[in-house]
Structures are given as C-alpha cells and as structure tokens.
Amino acid sequence: MSATGIGAAVRRKEDFRFITGKGQYVDDVVRPGETRAVFVRSPHARAKIKSIDVSAARKMPGVIDVLTGADLANDKIGGLICGWMIHSKDGTPMKMAPHPALAATTVNHVGDAVAVVIAATVAQGKDAAEKVKVDYEVLAAVVDPAKAKSGPQIHEIAAKNTIYEWSLGDSKATDTAFANAKHVTKLDIVNNRLAPNAMEPRAALAEYDSGTDQLTLWNTTQNPHVARLVISAFVGIAPEHKLRVIAPDVGGGFGSKIFIYPEEVVCLWASRKVRRPVKWTSDRSEAFVTDAHGRDHVTHAELALDANGKILALRAHTIANLGAYMSTFSSSVPTYLYATLLSGQYDIPQIYCEVDAVYTNTVPVDAYRGAGRPEATFVVERLVEVAARELGLDPAELRKRNFVKSFPHQTPVIMAYDAGDYGASLKKAMELADVKGFSKRKREAARHGKLRGLGYSTYIEACGIAPSQAVGSLGAGVGLWESAEVRVNPTGSVEVLTGTHAHGQGHETTFAQLVSERLGIPFDSVSIVHGDTDKVQFGMGTYGSRSGAVGMSAIVKALDKVEAKAKKVAGFMMEAAEGDIEFKDGKFTVKGTDKSVGWGDVALNAYIAHKFTGAELEPGLKETSFYDPTNFTFPAGCHIAEVEIDIETGKTEIVNWTAVDDFGTVINPMIVEGQVHGGIAQGVGQAMLEGVVYDKEGQLVTGSMMDYTMPRAHDLPSFKVETTETRAPSNPLGIKGCGEAGAIAAPAAVINAITDAIGTEQIAMPATANAVWAALSRATPRAAA
Amino acid sequence: MAMTMTGEVQLAASRETVWAKLNDVEVLKACIPGCEELNMTGENEMQAVATQKIGPVKARFKGKVQLTDLDPPNGYKISGEGDGGIAGFAKGGATVALTDKDGGTLLTYNVEAQIGGKLAQLGQRLINGAAKKVADDFFQRFAAAVAAG
Numbered sequence: 001m002s003a004t005g006i007g008a009a010v011r012r013k014e015d016f017r018f019i020t021g022k023g024q025y026v027d028d029v030v031r032p033g034e035t036r037a038v039f040v041r042s043p044h045a046r047a048k049i050k051s052i053d054v055s056a057a058r059k060m061p062g063v064i065d066v067l068t069g070a071d072l073a074n075d076k077i078g079g080l081i082c083g084w085m086i087h088s089k090d091g092t093p094m095k096m097a098p099h100p101a102l103a104a105t106t107v108n109h110v111g112d113a114v115a116v117v118i119a120a121t122v123a124q125g126k127d128a129a130e131k132v133k134v135d136y137e138v139l140a141a142v143v144d145p146a147k148a149k150s151g152p153q154i155h156e157i158a159a160k161n162t163i164y165e166w167s168l169g170d171s172k173a174t175d176t177a178f179a180n181a182k183h184v185t186k187l188d189i190v191n192n193r194l195a196p197n198a199m200e201p202r203a204a205l206a207e208y209d210s211g212t213d214q215l216t217l218w219n220t221t222q223n224p225h226v227a228r229l230v231i232s233a234f235v236g237i238a239p240e241h242k243l244r245v246i247a248p249d250v251g252g253g254f255g256s257k258i259f260i261y262p263e264e265v266v267c268l269w270a271s272r273k274v275r276r277p278v279k280w281t282s283d284r285s286e287a288f289v290t291d292a293h294g295r296d297h298v299t300h301a302e303l304a305l306d307a308n309g310k311i312l313a314l315r316a317h318t319i320a321n322l323g324a325y326m327s328t329f330s331s332s333v334p335t336y337l338y339a340t341l342l343s344g345q346y347d348i349p350q351i352y353c354e355v356d357a358v359y360t361n362t363v364p365v366d367a368y369r370g371a372g373r374p375e376a377t378f379v380v381e382r383l384v385e386v387a388a389r390e391l392g393l394d395p396a397e398l399r400k401r402n403f404v405k406s407f408p409h410q411t412p413v414i415m416a417y418d419a420g421d422y423g424a425s426l427k428k429a430m431e432l433a434d435v436k437g438f439s440k441r442k443r444e445a446a447r448h449g450k451l452r453g454l455g456y457s458t459y460i461e462a463c464g465i466a467p468s469q470a471v472g473s474l475g476a477g478v479g480l481w482e483s484a485e486v487r488v489n490p491t492g493s494v495e496v497l498t499g500t501h502a503h504g505q506g507h508e509t510t511f512a513q514l515v516s517e518r519l520g521i522p523f524d525s526v527s528i529v530h531g532d533t534d535k536v537q538f539g540m541g542t543y544g545s546r547s548g549a550v551g552m553s554a555i556v557k558a559l560d561k562v563e564a565k566a567k568k569v570a571g572f573m574m575e576a577a578e579g580d581i582e583f584k585d586g587k588f589t590v591k592g593t594d595k596s597v598g599w600g601d602v603a604l605n606a607y608i609a610h611k612f613t614g615a616e617l618e619p620g621l622k623e624t625s626f627y628d629p630t631n632f633t634f635p636a637g638c639h640i641a642e643v644e645i646d647i648e649t650g651k652t653e654i655v656n657w658t659a660v661d662d663f664g665t666v667i668n669p670m671i672v673e674g675q676v677h678g679g680i681a682q683g684v685g686q687a688m689l690e691g692v693v694y695d696k697e698g699q700l701v702t703g704s705m706m707d708y709t710m711p712r713a714h715d716l717p718s719f720k721v722e723t724t725e726t727r728a729p730s731n732p733l734g735i736k737g738c739g740e741a742g743a744i745a746a747p748a749a750v751i752n753a754i755t756d757a758i759g760t761e762q763i764a765m766p767a768t769a770n771a772v773w774a775a776l777s778r779a780t781p782r783a784a785a
Numbered sequence: 786m787a788m789t790m791t792g793e794v795q796l797a798a799s800r801e802t803v804w805a806k807l808n809d810v811e812v813l814k815a816c817i818p819g820c821e822e823l824n825m826t827g828e829n830e831m832q833a834v835a836t837q838k839i840g841p842v843k844a845r846f847k848g849k850v851q852l853t854d855l856d857p858p859n860g861y862k863i864s865g866e867g868d869g870g871i872a873g874f875a876k877g878g879a880t881v882a883l884t885d886k887d888g889g890t891l892l893t894y895n896v897e898a899q900i901g902g903k904l905a906q907l908g909q910r911l912i913n914g915a916a917k918k919v920a921d922d923f924f925q926r927f928a929a930a931v932a933a934g
Contacts, residue, residue: 043873043902110902130845130870285907697899699786703906 005517009670023249026203031277038125040115042107045141045361045698057131062124069104082326083477094164097155099325101262108324111289141361141698145321148358163357168339174352177313181304185387193296193692200251201282204264206271223541247531250503255367259328294368296321303383313350327366337372343411344380345422346402369743377459381748429638433658451645453757457749463737464549464633481628484554488621490607492600493525499539500551520586545737554627561623572611631730637661641749650773664728664736679742685711687750786905790896804858816926840911844869873902
C-alpha cells in the first residue's frame, strides 16, 4: 500500500478550501443583474385559494415581477413527478396527484408556495411578499397517517388518501409459519418523522441567455443530471441540451438534495420571464417546511419462533406517510428500500409485508440517510431483541442462532446476499464493548442510582444502488449505473469526470487514491470533476452509498481502457508488441527486458503522436466507461450501545458505543470512520432527540432549532469504530459502501439499550429524558429485581 | 397551534362603567397594544388593524372583530380573525365576564386561539408569553381608562 493509495488514511483534499472558507456554494455564485426570488407560502395545512391579489406587491420598491400558480399554469409548465412506479396488490398503479411548483387552486401543507416575488434584493422581495394578498378558504386537514384513510380526501385521484396498498412476500406461507410457531413476539412501532437539516440550506440560481436560448441552473443537488432530466422531460422547462445544471460545492445532502423541488423550477421559469438571473436561497425556517422530511412509519410487526429460538417467519404492516405530494423517489422508500431488508442478517424462511402509503397535509416525505433501511432495521432488530427477552435468551445468542451463514443467500424478499460474516462482526463488537464486564458495570451503576442497559443492532443494508435491470423490473424510471471519464493530459496528470456527486463524502480524495494507486502517479496529479452536466456526460448522482461501489467501479473500467491504450502507445515508443508490455507502478516495461518508459512519456506521446500513424492508432488518451452493477452490495455489522439512565430524571447518557462494520474494501479508513461517526450521530438524533411534530391542524410545531433538537457533540460518547472485511463479489474493488450504516444501525441499538435498562418495551422515539422518565414511572424496572 | 389563557383583573369601577368602556371602540382602540385602526363596520362588528411582534416575527394583522353573546352588564364574547399575511394568522376569542367584587368589578377572561403559519413555526416557545404580555398591557391600559372615568 502506497502512502496515498487504496487503504491509506489520506487527509481530505477538499478540506483546505472548506476550512478556509474558499468553498463555492450556490449562494456564493453571483451573476450580473441577479435578482432574488422570495416565495409566498401557505400558512394553512389545507385550503382553497379563492383569489390572489398581487397588485400592491407589484408596486413595491425593487419588485421586478410577481408570479402566481395561475401564471405557471398559463405558461404550461408541468408539475413535479415521482419517478418510481409502485403498483398496489390489486395491480392498480400508484395514485400520483398533480404537484404544481406553485399552487394555483389548493394548498396542501404549511409552506406550500402560492406565489413568488422577483425583486432586486431579498429584503425588497420580503417586503413585497407581505403585500401579496391571498384569500384562502380553510379546509380540514389530514395530519395523522394512521387516520389518513378516514380523513377528508386531499387529492381527487386518491380515494381514502391512499397512494398504494402494496405487499411483498408470501402471505399464506407466512401465516402458516405463524400458526405453527411456539412463540410470537409482537410490537407496535412508530418510526419518527425527521427533518433533514443539511448544514447548507437548499438554493437555486437560474440564468437565461436569450442569445442562445440556453438556461443554466446552479443548484444544491446530489444528482445534477437527474435534475436536468426531470426538469426537461417532465416539467418541460427546456430541452435537455438547452439546460445546464451545475451542482458546485454542496454542504450536506443526506437524501434531501436528491429531489427536484418547486423552487428550482420556479427560478428557471422566472429567469426566462424576467430576462435576468433569479436566485433563491432557503433560510432555515423555510427548510423546515419545504425540504422533504424522512421516515414517518407506523408499523405493527410480528416475529414467529420455534422452541429453540429459531426464527420461522416475520410479518409487518406499515403505514407510510408520504406527505402532501409524492416527492421524486418517495414511493420506493417504504417499499423496495424497506421491505426487502426485513430479513436482516437472519435466515428467515417466510416474510410478508404490507405497506399502505398515504397522503397527509404535511411536507412531502422522501429518502433520508438510509431511506427505508433504517426503518427495516429498526423493525427487525427490535423484534429480535424483544423476542430474546421474552424467551429468556441472551440477545446475542438468539442472533447467532439465526444468522445467515452460507452465501449466496436468497431471502424471501428479493435480495440475494452475496458475502458477509455476521458472526465475526458480532464477536469483535462484543469483545470491544466488553460485554462480559457489563453486569459488573450495571451493578456499579445501580449503586449510584443509575440504570444501565446494553443494546445490540446487527444491521444489514442494500447499497451500491443499483443494478439497472433489477430496479427497472421493480418500477424505477431510471437506470442506476454510473459513468466515468478518465482524461489523461499530455503532461501525465489526470482528470476524472464522474457522474457521482460529493456533498461531504470526500470523493476528491478517495477517487484520487484509486487513480494514484492504479496508475502509479502522485495523488496530487489527479483531479476529480463532478457536478456539471456540461462537463460530465451523464451520471446518476450520489445516494444509497453508491459512489464507491458503483462510481469507483466505473472509474476502474475506464482506467482499464486507459491502460490498454497506453500500452499500445508504449509499444510504438519501444518498438515492441503491445502484448509484451507490462504496466506496474507507473512504468511500462517490455517483458523480459530492461526497456521501459514512464507514465508521463507515454501520456505525452499519446498526444504528440510522433511514434505512430493515424492509421495505426488514434492520438489522445481519454476513455469513458458506463458501469452497471450486477447486484446490490450488502454492508452489515454490529453496533452495541450502552446507556446509563438517571432514575429521577430519565436523563439518558450513552456511555459506550461500539461499531464493527463490514464495508468490504476500505479505500480511506479515516473517511470511512468519519462517515460512521456522522451516521451514528444522526441515528442517535433520531433515537433520542429529533422528531417532527405537527399539531392536529397541521401546523408545524417543531419549526425551528429551538423546538427541533439536533444532536450535539455532548450528546455522544467517543465511539469505538472497527471494521471486518468480506469483499463485495459484485464489483471489481470489493467495495460495499459506508455512508448510511451508522444512521441505519444506531436507532435500534439505542432503544434496545434503553429498554434493557428500564425494563419496558413501551417507549417511542425520540426517547427524550421526559419520555424515558414517563416510561420508567409506568414500568416495574427489571433492574430493581 | 392552539393557545389558551385565562386571567382576571380587579377594576375600581362599577360593572356598568366597565361594561360601557368594554363597548367603547375608542377605549378599546387605545388599549389594544399595537392597534392602528379599529372601526365599527356594523352592529357589534369592527374592522381592526394591529401590529404584533412575537419573537422574530413581526406581523400586521388585518381582520374582523365581532362581539357576541352580549349580556349587559355581565359580559360578552369578543372574537376575531386576523390575517398577518406571510407571517401567518391568528383567530380565536375571549369570553369576558364581569362580577361585583370589593366595591368594584372583577373582570375574568378566558382566551382560546389558533395560530398558524410562520407564527406557529417560529413563535411556538414565545407565543404564550407574548400573548400574556399583550393581555397584561391591554388590561393595564384598560384599568387606567376605567379609573380615568
């Protein structure tokens, strides 16, 4: 391993510019003549728009235009779409309601945009927005997903507010397994709704060039090409070749910046109308009512076991709240990203899951770090833990008895696990967490009036999203391959153009490590280019822990082609047959001789083209590859949380955290550890602090950071993070992916630890001090026994 | 977002005097904090404009105010709907009851209100405190108006 190659803990290239304030985010881009968009948003969860009067707003200083949903409709601008078709059990397609970028007739959540002011400054825009008079007829709102089916109908297309009633697995076989079970564990679970809160709020800047009829959009997006495709093909703003989307530095996404939102559509449309660039930057308050939220499941789940603690079957019924409109990938999250992972790390012969997706008058819900897989893990890992407690078995022992041990393993819910060693990660985590010493620590804590609990989460996820044909057969509207272009410059430096996008992941570092190792050139001679549809031909962006497994595999394939061509060039240079050239550590050698040429010489000769004729070889050294994976990857691992609870106050402290993850090949262990840290923090946030609350009228009660609690450093211990490694057989590097693991594993580990301590399973997330105290006062603590 | 508030204030005047002041638009206008306009538009119906600042949100509310359940000189219900534009809305009412006490009049009030939009989103922590302050300011001024005769 070289100092900057695969496996080296190289410091992140991008951090210098981020830490010194030199990052270029959308809001940092300033165009000549730029105007600002300020949106007028609904204060009601559900209302008819009787009239909108913009006349007073138009007269305000600095106002260039005021546009409404009626204007948008007049210009025949299409609505936003959901790009993954799900069919109900009865074969009917999902009920996708119209989602105009500006509401014209009805508003369906607090924050739904009804008009936009285009003004010279933000302050002038805000002043003018106050003058827009909207006359609403307020209607009763639907807020609680569990009661959505009986509420007033929100969209004409969706009777009973039901988007689909979907199922996966064999219902009859599962019921039979339950009928024959010795023990059944039952749980009612609410997977709490989360607000994503990336550090950089969303932003869009659109510029229209009337000379070329070309639109450019700078946008906080995780997938600029997908944004361009949807805005072009479905919204119909401009043909694809007349629309350039640039995603410059983006400060965190966590899924929330995958989606195509109304604001970028409106900025593009408005920029062409007013013939000036139009910029919008969300503020934090706006983010709370417009960024797609995450999770929000209500689930009843059951686990059937035999007398020996062997799992026979699992069944679940989930109500998934998708909010007021179907966001870009919302339909796939509670279905193919959720129910397909209900086998966990276990050999479960039968699984059946029903999912009812419903509309409510709340912000749309879509993928958020882990997307479906945290919800699945929470169901499986809570069931397993509770089953062990009910059967009087050690929770680690019950897990071991049921782990999948031979690969490949076909689960009853589509996924075919290809590699893993679940016992190894559990064993290593138990050693690191000193599980043996726990009972002593528990007694010690009791002496100080504290309750101690230990919770496991042996999670699995499907990453490396995704084999295109497979997801196509499940309803995806796109393929999920990735592209790479490797451009070798005449001086031997390399630019890699990738269709993935980094918004905190460190691709400029890890991708350069791969190229450095493979070509034997200095790490600093490699640049990574992403986030611009004019530079990168096409790509599917970054989410689902796919950039390593899929994006880097595409780079590997392009590098293969570069090497093959470079060998030809070297052959001409050394007058040797192409087949006799060996390439190692940046040097081309004629086999069995001491004749060699360096990487830089070959690169130069590829471009000056003096050693070969045009008939023999094309000049230049640039190769492209599209890589489509043949399977998902299956990162898995074991997280163990240990908590200490103050009996008097319910205050819960995480005292130990152990994470042992199998991510396959690790390119940069420091970056991987950082990803694990961030993921755990987000998972702990969900488990103990975060939760979006609406009141019964649909008003957002947790609408600012005063009321919505984000995790902070003092809420978290120093993590013990280790890895085990089984290579992913489906991609050339053996990478599985690490971006979501912490957020997937953590909630179940925390709640298993808390419930272990307090002796009752009846606690919902977020398990705040108040909730733990209330649960304690209802329960008879096991700890006292 | 629902908000409730109850309170009472002892006034050094007869029930009839207090009742008259409670029905005097000019008195109400002078006592409502931030009130810019309060005009009778019909029997027991007024049009109001008032500016309120709650935490980071400043809003100019426009709306109708209605007096119902009139029971002179024992009390009424005052209710209204205010549209604060992009800041959101407030609607609700207060039942006001007058009883003789200690040679004067005890006024008790019972407020129920709904708040929505940015006000609910940002002012959640502040709304009860802000509402209490508005009520306190109102009754302080109202007591002074009653005392002034």
